[in-house]
Amino acid sequence: MYSFFLLLLFCHVSSTVKHSLKYYITACSGLQDLSEFIVVGKVDDVEVIHCDSTNKIFEPKQDWGGQLYENDGGLFEESRQHCFVTQPYFFKAAINSLKQTNQSEAVHVLQGVLGCELDETTARLSGFVVFGYNGEDFLAFNVMTMMWIALKPQAAVAKQRWDEETARIQYTERLIKQICPKWLKLYVEYGKSSLMRTDPPSVFLLQKTPSSAVSCHATGFYPDRALMFWSKDGEEIHEGVEHGEILPNHDGTFQMSVDLNVSSAEDWRRYHCVFQFEGAEDRIITELDKRRIRTNWMEPDNSLPVITTVVVVVVALVVMATAGGYMVHRKRKRNAEDSTELPEATNLTAETNTAH
Structure with a gap:
């Protein structure tokens, strides 16, 4: 939880x-x-x-x-x-x-x-x-x-x-x-x-893709005398952990990150990100929870090939229907022209017989 x-x-x-x-x-x-x-x-x-x-x-x-x-x-x-x-x-x-x-x-x-x-x-x-x-x-x-x-x-x-x-x-x-x-x-x-003021940070869990490390990012804190680490079952861990530098924000506060390689993590609930000001006993502790991770990565849409196929079929049917309609129209037009020319030919034949 x-x-x-x-x-x-x-x-x-x-x-x-x-x-x-x-x-x-x-x-x-x-x-x-x-x-x-x-x-x-x-x-x-x-x-x-x-x-x-x-x-x-x-x-x-x-x-x-x-x-x-x-x-x-x-x-x-x-x-x-x-x-x-x-x-x-x-x-x-x-x-x-x-x-x-x-x-x-x-x-x-x-x-x-x-x-x-x-x-x-x-x-x-x-x-x-x-x-x-x-x-x-x-x-x-x-x-x-x-x-x-x-x-x-x-x-x-x-x-x-x-x-x-x-x-x-x-x-x-x-x-x-x-x-x-x-x-x-x-x-x-x-x-x-x-x-002498103390501004606590806002802490976020960030991840680029499901296979990349989870970054625990703290921002907006002051002073910069602070530390942050990952723990497992309450004990600080170093393996698979990469610490970033403390960087200044434009408003005079600071930010920092610490990354955890989660590829080998078993039960995520056993892992926590810990932020603490130097010399202070109190901490901000954030549990590693997949539901709280912010990411720009999106699940691939498996329905896309099906949609593409349907669109292609529909387009093909429309083309075929258009072509069929055009052929029927041409045929009807040609029959109409032939029926219009036939009496003239009959009259010409009759005239020829009378002359003889």
């Missing part, structure tokens, strides 16, 4: 709440169509700020982010200064350093991800800084040793130079230990009603 259990998703008593602030930075040289310095800031993977130093753009992407800046004009100016002046200065200096290392390249693109994470349960803060150069991993910052780590052999020279730049070391340390935690706490405070 089909069962769909919607358990209480809003009781997160034992959950661990974590928040993160990440800055995605792109600095480049040699590309005319791309700004020299761009920053996108995200809190819990939700975009909150966009900065373009070349075009002098600095704008909040969330209403509560704009409210934060409206309530404190000093914070707004501090952020603009940091985005338009301080960070571009250090990143341009970094690119100039890389140009000396790799003079054969005409285009130089330096990408960085720097940020911090806060565990509200333990109040523990952690930071990270990673750089990529021309599309490849390049350098990472070791917070414990306050030194750079070369992520590939070609980065060894740059690591040595950056380790010797005291100002860069101090600035990076201040970013991940002071600036980032400060802004993360402010963003969480102002955006708590949005960031």
